[in-house]
Amino acid sequence: MAALATALHDAGASPFIVPAMGSHGGGAPAGQVEQLARLGVEAARVGAPILVPEDQRKVARHDSGPPLLLPAPVLDAQGLVLINRVKLHTLFVGPVQSGLSKMLLFGLGGALGAEAAHAHAASIGGSTQRLLPVLEKAVPRLLDAAPPTVGLALVEDETHALSHAEASAGADLLDTDRRLLTLAAQRHPRLPIARGALLIVEEIGKEISGTGLDPHVIGRSVGRRPGGPQFDAILACALSRGTHGNAHGIALADHTLESLVGQIDREVTALNGRTSGAPERGKIPRTHETEELAVLAALDRCAPGPVLQIRNTLALSDAIIGGVSASVLAAIGLDIIEKLPEPYFDQAGSLIHRFE
Numbered sequence: 001m002a003a004l005a006t007a008l009h010d011a012g013a014s015p016f017i018v019p020a021m022g023s024h025g026g027g028a029p030a031g032q033v034e035q036l037a038r039l040g041v042e043a044a045r046v047g048a049p050i051l052v053p054e055d056q057r058k059v060a061r062h063d064s065g066p067p068l069l070l071p072a073p074v075l076d077a078q079g080l081v082l083i084n085r086v087k088l089h090t091l092f093v094g095p096v097q098s099g100l101s102k103m104l105l106f107g108l109g110g111a112l113g114a115e116a117a118h119a120h121a122a123s124i125g126g127s128t129q130r131l132l133p134v135l136e137k138a139v140p141r142l143l144d145a146a147p148p149t150v151g152l153a154l155v156e157d158e159t160h161a162l163s164h165a166e167a168s169a170g171a172d173l174l175d176t177d178r179r180l181l182t183l184a185a186q187r188h189p190r191l192p193i194a195r196g197a198l199l200i201v202e203e204i205g206k207e208i209s210g211t212g213l214d215p216h217v218i219g220r221s222v223g224r225r226p227g228g229p230q231f232d233a234i235l236a237c238a239l240s241r242g243t244h245g246n247a248h249g250i251a252l253a254d255h256t257l258e259s260l261v262g263q264i265d266r267e268v269t270a271l272n273g274r275t276s277g278a279p280e281r282g283k284i285p286r287t288h289e290t291e292e293l294a295v296l297a298a299l300d301r302c303a304p305g306p307v308l309q310i311r312n313t314l315a316l317s318d319a320i321i322g323g324v325s326a327s328v329l330a331a332i333g334l335d336i337i338e339k340l341p342e343p344y345f346d347q348a349g350s351l352i353h354r355f356e
Contacts, residue, residue, distance in 0.1 A: 001041060001083065004152070005048040015048040017041065018073050020082075020107030022114035022275060024206055031244050038207055038242050056110045059145035062134070066116035068142055069109040075146070082151040082173070086180040088188055090211040090221070090249070091278060092121070092131040099177035100151035100168060101135045104142050111275050118277040135174060143170050153180055158189040159317060188216055189316045191229050192334055193324065197305035198298050199231040200291075202354055203312050204249060205240030206272075211249030211281060212236070214313035220252050232302040235294050236285075237351075239263040240312070248272035251283040255294045258287055290349025311355035320353055 001017075008015040017036070025031030029052035036042070036050065043049050053071030060068040074080055082100045084107070089097035096102075106114040121134045143149055149170035157163040164183060168176035191199075204212035213236065215221040219229035236253035238260050239245065245265025250256060261284060273279030288294035299307075309320035318337070321329065326336055340353045 002046045004081065004083075005046050009047065013079070015081075016073065016077075017043070017046065017048050017050045018071055018108070019050070019052060020084075020103050022106045022109065022111060024210075025244065034244075035207060035242065053110065056108075056113060060138075060141040062116070062120045063137055066120055067113070068105070068138055068145075069113035069116075070142065070146060071108055071110065074108060077147050079147050080149040082149065083154070084151075085154045085156060085184075086177055087156070087184045088181070088216050089131070090209055090215050091276060094130050094132045095181065096132045096135060096174060096177045097181055099181065100153055100173045101139050101177050102131065104146075104149075104173065105135060105138050111271065115275040115277075118275060122277045132174075139173060143173075146170075149173075151176065153177070155180055155184045155187065157187045160189070160314060163187060189214075189314070191217060191308065191310070191316060192319050193306055193308055193321065193332070194219075194229045195305065196231050196308050197233065197302035197323070198295065198307045199229075199234045200295070200307065200309040200351075201234065201236050201253070201312060202310070202351075202356055203238045203240045204236050204247075204253075205243030205312070206246045206248065207242035208240060208312045208314045209249065210276075211252060212239075212243070212247065213249055213252050215252060217313040217316070218252065231308070232305070233298040235291075235298055236260060237291060237294075244268060246272055247282060247284075248276070249281050251281045251285065253285050255286050255288060255298050256284065257291065257294060258289055261287055290345075291351045292345040292349035295345075309351075309354075315355065318355065 005015050019032040019036055021032055025035040033050060051073045053073055056069035056071050057075055058067040059070050082103050084100050084103040086099040105117050121131055124130055124133050151168040151173050153166045153168055153176050154162055155164035201213055234253045235255040237257055239247060245263060246268045247264045248269050269282045273282045306323040329336060344352060346352050
């Protein structure tokens with residue numbers, strides 16, 4: 001992004017950055033600026049100021065009536081460059097999911113625009129929201145209202161390193177998103193083992209996944225995903241710092257801790273549920289006082305099987321695995337770095353071995 005800002009400066013332009021993240025960061029300017037900073041996007045670092053929109057303007061409508069919105073700084077600019085990852089989405093299905101087109105409609109539309117777009121998608125696909133029919137109508141209308149637009153599509157590998165970057169003309173946004181989603185799906189991170197009794201996730205949060213836990217990684221979307229990983233129970237231990245109390249997606253877990261519940265900003269979580277059209281994802285699962293009690297309760301109702309512990313669904317290069325022999329781990333290509341000693345919990349009932 002810094003290189004792009006430099007190139008624009010050299011061409012005589014005065015580039016600025018507009019957050020395009022819908023309800024992320026609590027839907028508030030300070031939260032969105034902090035989210036950008038966590039991604040390494042800061043004014044001094046990039047060489048361009050950050051302008052947080054105070055309002056969105058109605059520029060057109062969906063066929064069924066909800067408005068299409070764009071922020072005032074974008075409409076007042078002479079050009080627009082969209083920069084986003086193309087990847088699988090936590091809610092949408094189909095040939096186009098997260099990417100440049102979605103950023104134009106949902107991200108730049110702010111919390112209100114994202115909520116209207118989610119509702120429109122739900123009216124077409126029900127609980128399985130289908131994005132492509134919405135984007136096919138909305139994107140041309142938004143491009144007509146926006147200044148001349150181009151996109152830079154990014155694809156990451158399973159370690160979240162950039163593996164592909166591609167420029168796109170505004171008229172080709174949907175085609176670029178469709179084509180690169182196939183590549184992104186092939187490179188999406190996966191758990192080291194696909195089946196087990198219990199999956200322990202140390203932290204969940206919006207900067208990790210739109211639903212706190214990536215449903216494509218854990219194999220759930222308030223229900224099992226056919227063909228995905230299968231764990232009898234999932235324990236979520238804490239909210240990440242960067243989620244600002246947003247616990248949207250906590251319902252994907254079966255167990256959690258009282259300490260996590262104490263971290264929840266219920267207003268922010270409810271806003272995310274309304275915006276996405278999936279308020280049920282904020283329902284709090286069975287709650288326990290300590291991690292030890294949570295693990296024991298979970299395993300009491302699980303069939304015998306492996307226990308897998310990860311930091312979060314973005315950090316999958318290292319994991320703690322129990323209940324699987326060294327020979328089996330070697331056979332599936334996993335390297336054993338260390339054999340962890342017992343006990344696994346301290347006197348307070350907290351996990352001793354963790355990635356934090």
